[in-house]
Amino acid sequence: MLPTPDLSHLTKEDFIRVYEPAEDTFILLDGLENDAVELQNLDPKICLEIGSGSGCVSAFVGKLLGSSRCLYLTTDINPYASKCTVSTGKQNAVPIESITASLDSPLALRLRRNVDLLIFNPPYVPTSSEEADAAQESRGIGGSWAGGTDGMEITGLFLNNLPNLLSTNGRFYLVGVAVNNISAIHQNLRGLRLDGKVILHRRAGREHLYVMKFMRILTP
Numbered sequence: 001m002l003p004t005p006d007l008s009h010l011t012k013e014d015f016i017r018v019y020e021p022a023e024d025t026f027i028l029l030d031g032l033e034n035d036a037v038e039l040q041n042l043d044p045k046i047c048l049e050i051g052s053g054s055g056c057v058s059a060f061v062g063k064l065l066g067s068s069r070c071l072y073l074t075t076d077i078n079p080y081a082s083k084c085t086v087s088t089g090k091q092n093a094v095p096i097e098s099i100t101a102s103l104d105s106p107l108a109l110r111l112r113r114n115v116d117l118l119i120f121n122p123p124y125v126p127t128s129s130e131e132a133d134a135a136q137e138s139r140g141i142g143g144s145w146a147g148g149t150d151g152m153e154i155t156g157l158f159l160n161n162l163p164n165l166l167s168t169n170g171r172f173y174l175v176g177v178a179v180n181n182i183s184a185i186h187q188n189l190r191g192l193r194l195d196g197k198v199i200l201h202r203r204a205g206r207e208h209l210y211v212m213k214f215m216r217i218l219t220p
């Protein structure tokens with residue numbers, strides 16, 4: 001079992017501004033670790049994590065896949081998260097290039113169909129659209145969870161661009177909760193010619209967490 005990355009360099013003050021790894025983070029790490037052999041065989045050259053927060057997930061993937069053969073890129077709207085991501089990379093000897101930006105906005109064109117491993121543990125908690133918009137605008141910790149209607153407003157924006165980002169054999173890992181309507185997410189992505197399955201689910205308090213994995217449907 002691969003240990004959780006060392007986050008001892010991050011302080012209580014950091015976690016006032018940046019999402020502290022929690023059950024959703026850990027189920028994602030477990031899902032990725034269960035797929036370790038598949039991912040190692042895939043031999044990704046570009047890994048992109050959207051919403052990296054503390055950097056825990058990308059540092060974990062760096063340990064899982066090695067840091068010399070793959071470029072680790074992350075985005076987060078929260079500038080403090082970008083800083084923490086870089087320092088977590090350094091702390092765990094995984095070079096991570098972190099960009100403060102919304103979703104894949106500055107990278108979408110350049111990375112077109114080149115992302116081999118794409119990861120998103122999004123803000124998935126249902127809130128009003130106003131709360132989600134305000135959280136996105138303030139770029140603070142509230143953006144870690146405020147997901148708007150059905151908790152899907154931010155994720156939904158991202159999913160539409162997914163087929164443009166993923167490489168031919170690329171894998172996309174997404175965290176969600178039951179209220180996000182997991183089967184509707186699958187149906188929506190099927191319409192974009194991406195096939196998916198739930199690779200892990202777990203109850204955590206009142207939340208029912210899911211890790212989904214998607215890849216392109218390659219047959220005509």
Ligand SMILES: C[S@@+](CC[C@H](N)C(=O)[O-])C[C@H]1O[C@@H](n2cnc3c(N)ncnc32)[C@H](O)[C@@H]1O
Binds near residue numbers: 028123144145
């Ligand atoms: C649930 S937290 C997950 C953090 C980390 N990946 C983890 O698993 O512990 C969601 C993260 O997404 C970021 N986020 C929210 N909206 C975003 C957006 N539009 N673009 C990029 N990142 C965003 C938040 O700032 C937060 O760091």
